[in-house]
Every structure is written in structure tokens, then in C-alpha cells.
Amino acid sequence: MQINLSEMYVDSEIKKVVTDVLDSRRYIKGNQLRLFEEEFSSFCGADYGIGVSSGTSAMLLTMMGLEVGQDDEVIVPSHTFIASASPAKFMGATPVYVDIDPLTYTLDPEKLEAAITSRTKAIIVVHLYGHPADMDRIMSIAKKYEIPVIEDACQSHAAEYKGRKTGSLADMAIFSFFPSKNMTVAGDGGMVVTSDEELAKKMSMLRDHGRTDKYLHEMLGLNLRLSEMPASVGRIQLKHLHEWTEARRKAAARYRSLLNGVVETPSEKEWAKHAYYVYTIQTENRDDLQQHLNENGVSTGLYYPVPVHRQPCMQAEDCVLPVTDACVEKILSLPMHPQLTEEQIEYIADRIKEWKK
Numbered sequence: 001m002q003i004n005l006s007e008m009y010v011d012s013e014i015k016k017v018v019t020d021v022l023d024s025r026r027y028i029k030g031n032q033l034r035l036f037e038e039e040f041s042s043f044c045g046a047d048y049g050i051g052v053s054s055g056t057s058a059m060l061l062t063m064m065g066l067e068v069g070q071d072d073e074v075i076v077p078s079h080t081f082i083a084s085a086s087p088a089k090f091m092g093a094t095p096v097y098v099d100i101d102p103l104t105y106t107l108d109p110e111k112l113e114a115a116i117t118s119r120t121k122a123i124i125v126v127h128l129y130g131h132p133a134d135m136d137r138i139m140s141i142a143k144k145y146e147i148p149v150i151e152d153a154c155q156s157h158a159a160e161y162k163g164r165k166t167g168s169l170a171d172m173a174i175f176s177f178f179p180s181k182n183m184t185v186a187g188d189g190g191m192v193v194t195s196d197e198e199l200a201k202k203m204s205m206l207r208d209h210g211r212t213d214k215y216l217h218e219m220l221g222l223n224l225r226l227s228e229m230p231a232s233v234g235r236i237q238l239k240h241l242h243e244w245t246e247a248r249r250k251a252a253a254r255y256r257s258l259l260n261g262v263v264e265t266p267s268e269k270e271w272a273k274h275a276y277y278v279y280t281i282q283t284e285n286r287d288d289l290q291q292h293l294n295e296n297g298v299s300t301g302l303y304y305p306v307p308v309h310r311q312p313c314m315q316a317e318d319c320v321l322p323v324t325d326a327c328v329e330k331i332l333s334l335p336m337h338p339q340l341t342e343e344q345i346e347y348i349a350d351r352i353k354e355w356k357k
């Protein structure tokens with residue numbers, strides 16, 4: 001048996017919309033992008049969507065929108081993909097890393113306030129693996145200091161916090177539609193969502209060369225646009241997102257019932273609806289288990305073996321993040337996608353149990 005870590009869904013409807021865009025001869029700044037922005041932001045419970053070329057572009061655009069620059073600090077967890085933090089550094093600011101809660105893998109609100117200084121320009125929370133961060137506590141601290149909060153929701157499409165979707169919980173949120181994500185555009189793509197009209201207008205201009213008119217550039221922007229073809233795929237994928245999220249949650253429940261007491265299974269807080277972008281367990285001798293699963297045809301992933309503060313390009317070796325440093329040795333992500341069958345989950349659990357003996 002060969003079981004992949006993730007699978008992208010393609011059907012005849014997706015093939016048709018791509019062909020329709022090809023035939024239309026309209027490849028950028030058309031109806032597909034506009035409708036995808038409207039439909040996706042509305043799904044999240046936010047007023048505006050700004051489609052961009054990747055999740056990384058989305059984070060860069062939020063930094064540009066907030067005018068993050070030299071002398072600024074941006075608070076961010078280190079246990080995440082590098083693109084949660086690198087755009088802040090790219091803009092000349094200093095990422096300030098805050099440790100995570102050991103159960104949810106998201107920014108620990110207890111440790112947030114101590115990291116805030118007069119230079120803090122923004123706080124980035126990451127709903128890692130699809131579990132939302134504890135937003136009420138984070139937002140109340142941010143409000144006290146009047147610091148904008150950005151949700152990195154690149155792994156949490158359709159996840160919920162106290163009944164509200166990620167993407168609507170802070171000042172802005174970013175999403176990635178990379179092929180492995182809970183929904184994709186069949187390539188690179190991303191979106192910023194916000195209910196702040198002024199910021200939305202500004203970011204919309206910034207992702208299109210700061211234009212007010214075809215030949216007039218009022219702000220220093222870039223080309224970070226999302227094209228029509230990926231937007232058209234995103235619109236179809238979005239229609240399946242609810243049903244796919246339920247399928248992921250069902251697979252997670254099955255994993256939990258089979259692996260409880262064998263390895264450490266993911267937690268889900270009572271206020272959270274986990275979207276299970278990946279199903280991340282923890283165990284001693286993780287590399288050995290990964291090799292055993294690999295030899296038995298089961299693909300697994302490490303999200304992420306080297307925390308951001310230890311990346312050579314981020315130059316932040318001196319910070320102290322004990323929870324982050326401890327979990328990176330033990331985490332292992334098992335296959336997770338809506339098409340995963342009961343039989344496949346049982347096969348994976350059996351291989352883990354035989355390794356554990």
C-alpha cells in the first residue's frame with residue numbers, strides 16, 4: 001500500500017473552468033478573481049478579500065499595508081513555516097519570537113505581554129496544523145497596547161474559534177492555496193482577508209504596483225496578483241471546503257480512537273474546531289518511526305524540524321523557546337486528506353502499533 005501525505009482533488013468541473021478561462025483570453029484582473037475574493041472572504045466572515053500569488057505574498061502584503069519597517073518589531077511564533085516571519089524581516093523589521101502552548105502549538109497568550117515593547121508594530125498568530133490560537137486572550141492584550149494582529153491562517157481554512165471562522169478573528173488574516181492545503185488553486189496562490197475597508201483598499205493597490213490608474217502609481221507597490229486560472233479553481237474548491245473539513249475531522253477522530261495511548265495524539269480545545277491540515281502526533285524516537293512508516297509505504301512530514309529562530313537567514317539564535325525546541329524533536333505528521341479511507345487509517349495505525357511493540 002502507498003499512502004500519500006496529502007492529495008489534491010481534481011474533477012471535471014475544475015478542468016472545465018480552467019479551459020473556460022483559457023478560452024476567454026482574459027487571464028488577469030477579471031471576474032474569476034473578483035468573485036473568488038468575494039466568495040472566500042464571505043466564507044471566512046470578513047468583508048474584503050485581496051487575492052495574491054501565494055501565502056508568502058499575502059504576509060508580505062500585510063507588512064506593506066501596515067508599513068512595517070526598520071526599527072519595528074513583529075511578534076510571531078517560531079514553530080511555524082518560515083513565511084510567517086520572513087516577510088517582516090524582509091521589510092527590515094525584527095521578528096520577536098514567542099513560545100507556543102504545548103497542546104495547541106499556537107502562540108501562548110501567557111507569554112505575549114512580556115514580548116511587547118514600544119517598537120512592536122504587529123502581532124502574528126499562526127493557527128498551526130488547523131487548530132486556532134486562543135484569540136480572545138491574544139486580542140485583549142493587543143487591544144490594550146493598540147497593536148494590530150494578523151492571523152496566519154495558511155493551515156486553517158474553515159477552522160473555527162468559538163463558532164467564528166479563522167480569517168475573521170483579528171485585523172487581517174492570510175491564507176495560502178498551495179497544492180497541499182485544505183483547499184488549493186492548483187498551484188501557488190493566497191489571499192488576505194480583512195473587514196478594514198481602508199486597509200483593504202490600500203493592500204489592493206499595493207499588490208498591483210500601487211496603481212490608481214493604468215499609468216499612475218501613487219504608492220510603491222509590487223505585482224503580487226492572483227491570476228484568473230487559479231482563482232477559477234479556488235472558487236470550485238471552496239464549494240467543497242465544508243464537506244472536506246468534515247471528512248478530515250472524521251479521519252482525525254478515527255486516528256485518535258486507534259492511536260490513543262500509543263502515541264501523543266493532537267488536542268482540540270473545547271472552544272476550537274480543528275481543521276486538521278495535518279494530523280501531527282508526538283513520540284520519542286520519531287525518526288525511527290518515520291523510517292518504519294516510509295518502509296511500509298506511508299508518507300509522513302515534519303512541520304517543522306528547524307524552528308524559524310534557528311534558520312540561518314533569520315539570525316535569532318539567542319532566544320529561549322523551550323516548548324518550541326522540545327516539540328520539534330518529537331513531532332510527526334501522518335497522512336491527512338478528505339479522501340483518506342478507513343482502511344488506510346487502520347493500516348497506518350497498525351504499522352505504528354507494531355513499531356511501538
Ligand SMILES: Cc1ncc(COP(=O)(O)O)c(C=O)c1O
Binds near residue numbers: 083
Ligand atoms: C503557516 C504558513 N504560513 C505561510 C505559508 C506560506 O504560504 P505559501 O507557501 O503559499 O507561500 C504557509 C504555506 O506553506 C504556511 O503553512
